[in-house]
Amino acid sequence: MDFTQWSQLALICVMGAMSPGPSLAVILRNTISGGRTQGLMSGVGHGLGITFYSVVAITGLVALLKTVPNFFLIAQIIGSLFLILLGGKMIISGIGGEQDNGELKQSTITGYRGFSEGFLIAFLNPKIAVWLLALFSQFVQPDADFTEQLVMVSTVGGVDTSWYCLVAFLASSGGLVKAL
Structure with a gap:
């Protein structure tokens, strides 16, 4: 994997992590109701859930x-179609102005609970597994060695963990919490 391919993988991972969904809602809820530490633990748990899925997806x-x-060509075509479908859905929902009016409830959560909720929201979301299979099908070569696989898995897990920890950090800062 050269730097250009790695950059493409990293950019796609950043965009995937930044897209709003149930993961973001859990991280925000845990941060607002339990504080910065709980939010960071949720972000780390989510990142490990994504990393686990990444290992399984890339190994498979x-x-x-x-x-x-011929699986490589088939996987690339199916993966490309799935990514195009997801992108189209995101564009359409953005144009349609769909918004989630869910309210965040106040609760007390421990670091362990924050971590486990972050992990489980990633681990129990089958769309993440399919998304990772589609994503990796564009980058994994049949002769990929362990180092290349490790770089891909680390990129996916690192980007996800970093993003959600940043969200927790920002959401726990005074001004943003008051605005929410």
């Missing part, structure tokens, strides 16, 4: 690419 793809000769 490499195994399939080595055993099924």
Whole structure:
């Protein structure tokens, strides 16, 4: 994987992490109701959930690419179509002005609970698994060595953890909490 491919992977991961959804709602809820530490623990838990899925996705793809000769082309086409579908849905929902009116409830959560909720919101979301398979199908080569796989998994997990910890940090700062 060269720097250009890695940059593309990292940019896609940043955009994926930044897209609003249930993960963002959980991180914000835990941060606002439990403080900065709880939010950071939720972000770390979410990042580890994503990293776990990444390991499973990349390991499975490499195994399939080595055993099924035409799987690489099929995976790339299906993965591309899925990413296009997700992008189209995001654009359409943005144009339509769909908004979530869910209210954040005040609660007391521990660091462990914040971590586990962050992990579980990532781990129990099947769209994340499909998204990672679609994403990796564009970058994984059948002859990918362990180092290349490690770079990809670390990029995905690192970007996700960094983003949600940044969200927790910003959401726990005085001005933003008052605005919410």
